[in-house]
Amino acid sequence: MNYEVKDTARYHHGNLRDALIKAARVLLEADGHSGLSLRKCAEAVGVSQTAPQNHFGNKAGLLTAMAAEGYAEIADLMTKKIPDRATLAQRRERALQGYVEFAAGNPALYELMFSRNRILADDPDLLRNVGACFEVLVEVSKGLEGFFPDDPKIDAKSQMYLWSFVHGYAQLLTANRFKKEDMQGVDVLDIFPGSSNELCCLTDDR
Amino acid sequence: MNYEVKDTARYHHGNLRDALIKAARVLLEADGHSGLSLRKCAEAVGVSQTAPQNHFGNKAGLLTAMAAEGYAEIADLMTKKIPDRATLAQRRERALQGYVEFAAGNPALYELMFSRNRILADDPDLLRNVGACFEVLVEVSKGLEGFFPDDPKIDAKSQMYLWSFVHGYAQLLTANRFKKEDMQGVDVLDIFPGSSNELCCLTDDR
DNA sequence: CAAATAATATTGACGTTGTAAAGTTTCCTA
DNA sequence: TAGGAAACTTTACAACGTCAATATTATTTG
Numbered sequence: 001m002n003y004e005v006k007d008t009a010r011y012h013h014g015n016l017r018d019a020l021i022k023a024a025r026v027l028l029e030a031d032g033h034s035g036l037s038l039r040k041c042a043e044a045v046g047v048s049q050t051a052p053q054n055h056f057g058n059k060a061g062l063l064t065a066m067a068a069e070g071y072a073e074i075a076d077l078m079t080k081k082i083p084d085r086a087t088l089a090q091r092r093e094r095a096l097q098g099y100v101e102f103a104a105g106n107p108a109l110y111e112l113m114f115s116r117n118r119i120l121a122d123d124p125d126l127l128r129n130v131g132a133c134f135e136v137l138v139e140v141s142k143g144l145e146g147f148f149p150d151d152p153k154i155d156a157k158s159q160m161y162l163w164s165f166v167h168g169y170a171q172l173l174t175a176n177r178f179k180k181e182d183m184q185g186v187d188v189l190d191i192f193p194g195s196s197n198e199l200c201c202l203t204d205d206r
Numbered sequence: 207m208n209y210e211v212k213d214t215a216r217y218h219h220g221n222l223r224d225a226l227i228k229a230a231r232v233l234l235e236a237d238g239h240s241g242l243s244l245r246k247c248a249e250a251v252g253v254s255q256t257a258p259q260n261h262f263g264n265k266a267g268l269l270t271a272m273a274a275e276g277y278a279e280i281a282d283l284m285t286k287k288i289p290d291r292a293t294l295a296q297r298r299e300r301a302l303q304g305y306v307e308f309a310a311g312n313p314a315l316y317e318l319m320f321s322r323n324r325i326l327a328d329d330p331d332l333l334r335n336v337g338a339c340f341e342v343l344v345e346v347s348k349g350l351e352g353f354f355p356d357d358p359k360i361d362a363k364s365q366m367y368l369w370s371f372v373h374g375y376a377q378l379l380t381a382n383r384f385k386k387e388d389m390q391g392v393d394v395l396d397i398f399p400g401s402s403n404e405l406c407c408l409t410d411d412r
Numbered sequence: 413c414a415a416a417t418a419a420t421a422t423t424g425a426c427g428t429t430g431t432a433a434a435g436t437t438t439c440c441t442a
Numbered sequence: 443t444a445g446g447a448a449a450c451t452t453t454a455c456a457a458c459g460t461c462a463a464t465a466t467t468a469t470t471t472g
Contacts, residue, residue, distance in 0.1 A: 032323030114381045117238030147399045156388035161397040168374025175320045182362035191367040193353045
């Protein structure tokens, strides 16, 4: 028996929105973006073909809800991984591990979260959850000041640097753009220079 | 007169494959991935709806050809930007500028190039052009040894580090994930620590 | 040069999809 | 308990990817 299907044959599902998102995520990771359709989601949870429209409006609405959920989860995962009592570098390392772990565990959703036109960029839920994710990255970007000595935009640059790096690594990893012979035993922490607490200033020869 | 359309009404187009790719790129950047269809491409160049199948097999084939072209162009753009006589840091900076310039100029194609399931990962042309792009990054990753002192995998790590960073920056930029108030005047070079030739060793407190 | 064959393009059709409109059932509140 | 809102279904339609069959042109070969 499929326990994704509503347990009793009621006219109202009761929790259709969440059930559809859950089904959509399974379809997306299993069959890729072309394997995800509103009709398949509806069928998976046992409702009519057009029922999803009541909760998401259109397909972009569903994809946006999925992406918003992803941002919430990646923020949660990072937060839970951060030890209470640890150095800045240790806290940052655990957060980065959580970030990459989410991307590796939900590669298709992760790609969706950073797509340009498939999700509704102005959705309030999405914006709020993106912000929550960014807040965690802000928190663990402390201690990178050595990269930008005496820079008035030191915080913004540290945050942009950290997110750029970890996002790039996560997506190149999940998109299989790293050559396997180079990847032997190398993970995100091995190539992140900010693992150190004591960063020396860089002499800029530009 | 639309000079994308074949000039004379011949049965054989003559250069349909390239014309379709060109039309597809225009549609992709203008209307996003949902605005790109084989039928619209065919109509744009004045052939029947199913003519693209002869050159690409299916839609994934067209998307793959587009992505392959993108990798060739980004490698070309980087190469052309690199000065002949310059320091390693200068050469790297110009290459990174070219990389980000391509992504900013072709955001939808850039996203497609790093997608997981929309393009055919085993396509020989794609693999070759990805390799060519990577080779340029390998070339300009020299001089980053200070990040990984006495590491036997120093080359691989430098390359993974550089690509992770610049790809992450490029996509976060094109996906509008950076807050505008933080972006004021900050570009990829401002937040890349590797701009210096003289990198000091990092003390690792792990 | 002519015939055969490959390459290229068209027509027609089919199943799937997103979505809109209208109707039905259930829930909730006043 | 009546009435309206919310949730769901049914029906329908245009656009899409793709397949099969056919037609036209280009190229090779005898």
